[in-house]
Amino acid sequence: MAQGDKLKGLKGAVVPLLMISIWWGLAHAKFFPDYLCPMPEKVIGTAIRLYASGELVFNVKMSLFRVISGFAIGAGIGFILGAGMGFFRIIEKTVGPFFHAFRQVPLLGWVPLIVLWAGIGEAGKIVLIALGASYPVAMNTFQGIRSVKKEFIEVARVFEFSNRRLLAAVILPSALPEILTGLRLALSKSWMMVVGAEIFIAANGGIGDMMWDARDRFHMDIVMVGFILIGCIGFLLNQGILWVEEYSLGWRKTFEKG
Amino acid sequence: MCAAGILKIEKLSKSFNVDEKELKVLEAINLDVVPGEFVSMVGTSGCGKTTLLRLIVGLDGQYEGDILLDGKRLSGPSIDRGMVFQDHRLLPWLTVEQNIGFGLHDRKKADRKAIVQQHINLVGLKGFEQAFPYKLSGGMAQRAAIARALVNRPAILALDEPLGALDALTRMYMQAELEKIWKEEKIAMIMVTHDIEEAIYLSDRVVIMSPRPGRIKRVIPVPLARPRDRDSFDFVQIKEEILKEFHLEAEKYFAYSI
């Protein structure tokens, strides 16, 4: 078991190691000028320097602040919207079509409108992230509630459950797997959107801002630091929700558990 | 434990709409069940047994005729009419213990725990308190479902093939247990079964139903002392009488189809 897990961990490291080797090879062979393809060791040095100066921590904090605010607001609104559409046909009939139409607009298409309405300060960025986060949560919450089995609702009815108890004891637990999937998709979307928001809506700090700024000054090493950081933090956020899922959905007979 | 519960079914008919057409499932059903009585229903698959039980517990409305409980027309389910469903319907996100305590939501925690434990022992699921339903065999799940329906001590309990998934030995054990509970708690039980011996062993009366549309063909009383001996002359006599009804049915069926 333990050995198998270790092996699995090693397999996950194969591709990154391979890419770093290729990068190292290309940089040292000097195929490209240094300002386009900095050496890995230089990037590590830059990362350490940025960390020591506090710049890196500041930018990560700014990005995380925007992601968490936008995600919380968007997930909240998405949940209410999805639950509303799931429970009430009238809301589904009236709000649903608009919802599906707006969903077709790429998030970046919203940028001009959002900048006009919410400005280029924090509000604009948080609105953009919230918008991105709300769709997957609304869709999955709706699906989750609609797929609650009628059979289980009947069990609760035989025991004379109030609507509130029915909601708490049957509908929400039954819809939880889908709701969590929605939250996971929303969080990773929020994380992707923050970089876009910081680039497209002028930002004061944040990883996206740091990268864009460095690009202007041809500091490719800083861009690479940002790039790697985005990947790593995104991965950790995803793992976090996966862990929550595993913890709260232990009752499922899943494929992995066999 | 609640109302006395004299059940009176008069001229009951029930139809479903299938593809715009009316499908008559039950016709002219007359049946009385007195408090503490044990009634079994036998009949071919699709003759409306489940439908009749659902009407009795109040899960289906929309019928012609009357279903009266203590003289009052039924309106919806109530905690003093329980049901064991044909498919066990354990909630997959709750452990065995939580499933069995599912209907005990208005009891004190300590009481609840004691009642649940008592019923876990009763249906022989000791050691599986913390197991999720996906880990149970079909028979174990059915026993948990029986325990769940019993904890509230309903005045009337509808059982839809409750022992169908059990092996012969466990089945005989559960029949004896069911008889014990029935005697001690004075619960009126209405049980659907495909096992004629089981029906005779447990029932005061056996209701034989005929299909398309479902009607009561005959009601056969079982005036034997309990516990009953399956090999006794009287027992076998009654069994043959019931089987004869089925043979007639089968002959008629083949006569039609030839």
Ligand SMILES: Nc1ncnc2c1ncn2[C@@H]1O[C@H](COP(=O)(O)OP(=O)(O)OP(=O)(O)O)[C@@H](O)[C@H]1O
């Ligand atoms: N909700 C429904 N809508 C339409 N038709 C239904 C519905 N429920 C049951 N029926 C039909 O009513 C008939 C009787 O069904 P029911 O489930 O009561 O049979 P049953 O006697 O319990 O059969 P079995 O022994 O196989 O469980 C069947 O023909 C079934 O197709």
Ligand SMILES: [Mg+2]
């Ligand atoms: Mg049935």
